[in-house]
Amino acid sequence: MDKVVEEVEKVKREWDEACGKTQLHIKAIADYGKSGRPKDEINSLARLNGMAQDGLALLSSLHFTLDLLAPQLPTEKEVESARVLLESWKTLTQHLRLSLRNANLQAKANLRKAAQEERELLLGGGEESTVRRRNLQTKAGMTSAAESITDSLRRTRQLMVQEVERNTSTLMTLDESTGVLKKAESEYKGHRSLLMRTRNLLSTMQRQDVIDRVIIGLGFLLFSLAVLYVVSKRIGLLTLQRKVTEAIKAGVVGQADLRPQAVADDMNLHQVRDDHVHNTEAPLEQRIHDEL
Structure with missing residues (x-):
């Protein structure tokens, strides 16, 4: 099989996997905070949104990769099929972005509804209300700590990515500088003998000038x-x-x-x-x- 075809197939598999994960994250966002469902303390709303955004970014990258590989396919039929697939991917990406926005709206509505129910229960009397208030305070503290840690990790990841890119550009600059220095060294070695001969000729001409005078x-x-x-x-x-x-x-x-x-x-x-x-x-x- 041709290498370009293999790369295209690999991109397709990665797209299917990333698309499935992104859809699951969007569904989890839409179900977040529903009444009767325990909220996942590990996968908070901010974390789910971050994973969904990462999935959409990966889908955009795969779309761009396929767009580069499509003209290199061996047959015209395969090229046309790849272009049709690109259009479907573009439409699906737009649909996922719209679904993510709707899921966030649904999650906010769920949270408001859950907060209203919690308020009604807290305002009620009895031992159950007291225990629920304590649990709510504990869960709120843990959720806040988890969200802050997640945000910190995301910022750290972004800083690491930026640092890697900066180091890569620095290495490329160093490689170019090394090439320029090697070229300059070779040119200097080539001109060194010429400079020595010129210096000897100048000394001889000076002596001859004194003798002529x-x-x-x-x-x-x-x-x-x-x-x-x-x-x-x-x-x-x-x-x-x-x-x-x-x-x-x-x-x-x-x-x-x-x-x-x-x-x-x-x-x-x-x-x-x-x-x-x-x-x-x-x-x-x-x-x-x-x-x-």
Whole structure:
């Protein structure tokens, strides 16, 4: 048999059992306090109402479960049958709620009637009335104590249910947090090696930066010294060349003033001057070339 079919059958059996118990509780509420029937001290009216309400809540839960399982049935015929059953369950639940309200009204009427009879008996004289008053006081005290205990137990049960739900949500939150922490730990382990390599690269780049700064400073110093050396040498050579040129010009002018009348020797004089200037400037150019 299919698992869904098995679950549906299980829900049906639970529904029949819960529905029967709820009907019994409602009937007990309707008969509560009737004349000639001893009142059950254990199952008071409040307790019977609580059990009936629990039964109706269970029926609503089973109705919801069947509503979820119905579309998952293997055949269309079974799905349709489940839907019809759901409608009948809904109608029956509404009828039980109405019956519970009517049963409570009937129980109140029974209690009023019983109280009226008890009053009439208590107002009467005799030993029977005295014994009945004592029994009534004892039963009233016991009933009040039982009702208070029942209410206390119901509140305790509700608190326990709320605490269980809160603990369940806390456990789910803890599971999610654990998953997130595990994921974060794996990601951190994956990035740890990358961070170590990055740190080593940064240290290497810092050392290289210091070395580059030192090299640039030394290069700039050497370049400045070379520039100063070249400039100083160039200034000295220009001064020397200017002095030599002035000396040569002064010597040529002096020779022209001593023999202005020798026209015949003028050509020879110019030849000698050119030779002299040539022979004098040759060593200067040679020295300039050597200095450079």
